[in-house]
Amino acid sequence: MKEKIIAAYEELADSYDALIEHKPHNAYYDRPNTLKLIGDANGKNILDAACGPGKYAEILLKQGATVTGFDNSPRMVELAKTRNKNDGEFFVHDLSAPLEMLKNESFDTVVCALAMHYLEDWNTSMQEFCRVLKPKGTLVISVEHPFFEYLYFKSKKYFEVEAVKATWGGFGKRIKMHSYRRPLIECIKPITNNGFYIDKLIEPKPVPEFEKYDQRHYKELNTFPAFMHIRGIKK
Template sequence: MAGDEPPGVSIARKAYAAFAERYDAIAPTKAHNALYERPATHALLGDVDGLDVLDAGCGSGIGTERLARGGARVSGFDITPEMLALARKRCEGLNVAFHDSDLSQPLDWLADESFDRVLSSLALDYVEHLQPVFREFFRVTRPGGQLVFSMGHPMRDWQDERARGGGTYFETNLWGMHWGGFGEPAPYVQSYRRPLAEIVNGLSESGWIIDRLVEPLPDSAMKRQDPGHFEELSKAPAFLCIRARRP
């Protein structure tokens, strides 16, 4: 159902704090993550060996660990303490520094032009206003560096009447649903549905040049693990993955 949260309450923190350990245990192999979004996003990121990478909205560190084991020097941050604790445990001994920070706020603890890559995997859906975030990502990225992110596909969400509520496609609205696949009680997660133009224009107006846009297809292994969702995702995408470049 669409709705509003009280000012100052992070919808991501509220949701993930309630099922952080279940998420951390299930997401590494859950089909939508392991066989759909994550391969597409990391393919856009490419080889990170020797690079400085920011993992923005790192969650429990699943992608962070992959970056660090790929040879990157990683800084990760998240707004949910329970997820950060899991991330620190997962990445113990690796070249990773974690911080408690909010995507919707200035990243003033990071210096200008600090990173070669910025990764934000399925985190921007919890931020109402994207352009300030894109500007901060631009600021902390070195010239020639890249931003890679994934988020809910605007048209997929628009087709779901739970997501669109009573508004129009052109509006940004807050909505929520109970997620399946993460055990009981099913977590209630809210996020923002927005038009594609808001994403694309927000990038370009922040200085980014879009390099690649991917509407991913599921990995063939998903057909065996989750045939129903494999068939659904083979017909229409659930997520959108974008790579942008700082000139």
Template sequence: MKAAQYDAFAARYDAENASSMLNAHYERPAMLSLAGEVRGRRVLDAGCGSGPLAAELLRRGAVVTGLDASPAMVELARRRLGDDVPLHVGDLAEPLPFADDSFDDVVASLVLHYLEDWSAPLAELRRVLRPGGRLLLSVNHPNVRVFNFPQEDYFATREYVETLELDGQPTEVTFWHRPLRAMTRAFTDAGFTISLVEEPEPSPDTPPELLPPRIVSGERSAFLCFLFFVLEAPAL
């Protein structure tokens, strides 16, 4: 997806991200839980969007830098985070405007599944992480496509389009499906060690009216939606 497409629905995406079940009560709490104690840590929010995750990391004491390909998203993030937080318009497929070993952590929240090629972005994220640093990321769970579209080839890396409701309006969004084995191969080829793979439950403070009925009833404790990884840049 091109930055101009994000620009076109930036305000609607921001509104949806702020309060939706999948963003506010599932993905973002899970990312923060994986991050743990971040006070004093230098964190790059790669694909920061309008800045809700960066705002929470700041509140927890992290030293945050944001980057996003969409100028409209970066402008929304600037309004949310203030002028003291460094924010950059930049494409993860291009060299990043940071020196080697600049960050203790990188968070890439629901970003990589928009990209066809992961090798260049992962190499750059590895470069800007200090030895021993972490890359925490979330992507669309590849098994969801198998359940919803069993006729598709799970093992093929391919583009697909979904129509999402963003602040009540249907919006076409383009993603790239890749199987789990392609994800893990890309991580290790970039020099990362995979330290954790997670399929979290919804946050316990999720309003019941937002939860699927089978979760509310206690029949299920979780559902498949996003897949989370914690990767480590090996120490010297």
């Protein structure tokens, strides 16, 4: 499963990078809501987990943050380095593995946008996010909304964590993408069981620019959420 996900992202990395600026679900739905939860990044030390082509890093660096990012797609990491020139630090690493290269209590914020649904078990990452965060540090994640996925994948087993696959056509070529859908409680429990309390949960609405690029999804997302954003604070 992991190999298939890496292979899919290796294949779409370049088009993802080229489209990330204005791809409506990223630019006008995920990012504005995730960035709102991160708040003022100036002077903060931020870990961008599953950084993709480094678009979040670019924004946060411009705001005056120090950014470390990792991803398990080598091409994504290359693109993140290129996008951010010599700013920030980026390396290849698996989100489900311990972050042994990162020191305890060294980050103010960990952001993990649109990637946790590639992991079956969230416990190790949550424990590691908690370990590398300073006391009262902030974790911000965005994931596919559990109710959206339940309907989209026509699941009959709400309470289970299930391996699912979808065909993506929005990046120029058709790509089979594997992930795990999970119930709401399996998005909450790994966070609250591993050293965080949740201080904000957002069921986002797209920002108005979205409509210019994709009217159909703009309408849909104003009636039913596709993503969910959670902010945890280290206890």
